[in-house]
Amino acid sequence: MSVKQMFDLSGQTALVAGGGSGLGRLMALALAEAGANVVVCSRRLEVCEQVVKEVEALGRQGLALAIDVTDSEAVRQSVDKAISHFGKIEILVNSSGTVWEGPATEMPVEKWQGMLNTNVTGTFLMCQAVGKHxxxxxxxxxxxxxxVIGDRGTDPEAVDSVGYTTSKGAVMTLTKDLAVKWGRHGVNVNSIAPGVFQTGMNDPEVPGTLVQKAGPIIASQIPVRRLGNENDLAGAVVYFASAASDYCTGQVLAVDGGFGAK
Ligand SMILES: NC(=O)c1ccc[n+]([C@@H]2O[C@H](COP(=O)([O-])OP(=O)(O)OC[C@H]3O[C@@H](n4cnc5c(N)ncnc54)[C@H](OP(=O)(O)O)[C@@H]3O)[C@@H](O)[C@H]2O)c1
Incomplete structure (x- = not known):
């Protein structure tokens, strides 16, 4: 197989949870550009439908589904719908996520549970439903x-969300454990650990987000001296989705401009 063929996703189906906005949208479009048909899902059907239009403009087929990843029955039904529409799913990207910031001493238990529910349980339920197939x-x-902050502590002045960092650490361990359990079945499980990207939950226009509060300061501390942009995750997601990564599983790839290397 040539190197170009290895990265070609033509004829495959990708399901991107959280694909209606932010990093999920960018990864959905990268997978479509590499040849995949894409199922785009999150709770807001209308944003997923918009991304499906962008997928179709790239010459691929798309399907928008409303799904709350914390609802096991809804997850199962949506995955069944996607499989009956496209026949199969070869690629699953779990980009659904939520964050709430506040001091650990004051964090309401429902905010803690909300982050663990969406970021950990939601990722697990999607892995379980699609992984079985x-x-x-x-x-x-x-x-x-x-x-990138899922395996370390952060100064409260930078990111003050122990529920978020804890949940992302759990996603890394979930990834490694499923990789070990499912490798023998031909299912590779990897993780991308983004640094700071100016999308979605880090929108520079939204008051209170990390980038809005301290974008230039953070950028000055990143070895490549900038935040992540709309192209920076495309290569990583296509690599993990494709035959190019056949012998790579259980890995966490930081795409962070070198932040985690410090
Ligand atoms: N931006 C960054 O700098 C950064 C850095 C590191 C990691 N990340 C991670 O990257 C992922 C995407 O974040 P983002 O920056 O792109 O923010 P975003 O645009 O807010 O994306 C989060 C997505 O999750 C979906 N979502 C939230 N709760 C859900 C639920 N219960 N069921 C289904 N979908 C749900 C949202 O769609 P609905 O509201 O329509 O459900 C949205 O599409 C997250 O896991 C985040 O933790 C982001």
Missing amino acids: MIENEYGRIINISS
Whole structure:
């Protein structure tokens, strides 16, 4: 197989949870550009439908589904719908996520549970529903979105969300454990740990987000001296989704401009 063929996703189906906005949208479009048809899902059907239009403009087929990843029955039904529409799912990207900031001493238990529910339980339920189908087909590529701050502490002045960092650490461990359990079934499970990107939950226009509060200061501390942009995750997600990463599973790839190397 040539290197170009290895990265070609033509004829495959990717499901991107959280694909209606932010990093999920960018990864959905990168997978479509590499040849995949894409199922785009999150709770807001209308934003997913918009992304499906962008997928179709790239010459691929798309399907928008409303899904709350914390609802196991809804997850199962949506995955069944996606499979009956496209026949199979080869690629799953879990980009759904939520964050709430506040001091650890004051964090309301419902905010803590909300982050763990969406970021950890939601990722697990999606892996479980799609993974079962992938195991039956003896082929699958799962990419869970964690975070570069999922395996460390952060100064409260920078990121003050112990529920978020804890949840992202759990996503890394979930990734490694499923990789070990499912590798023998042809299902690779990897994680991308983004640094700071100016999208979605880090929108520079939204008051209170990390980038709005301290974007230039953070950029000055990143070795490549900038925040992540709309192109920076495309290569990583296509790599993990494709035959180029056949011998790579259980890995966490930081795409962070070198932040985690410090
Ligand atoms: N931006 C960054 O700098 C950064 C850095 C590291 C990691 N990340 C991670 O990257 C992922 C995407 O974040 P983002 O920056 O792109 O923010 P975003 O635009 O807010 O994306 C979060 C997505 O999750 C979906 N979502 C939230 N709760 C959900 C639920 N219960 N069920 C289904 N979908 C749900 C949202 O759609 P609905 O509201 O329509 O449900 C949205 O599409 C997250 O996991 C985040 O933790 C981001």
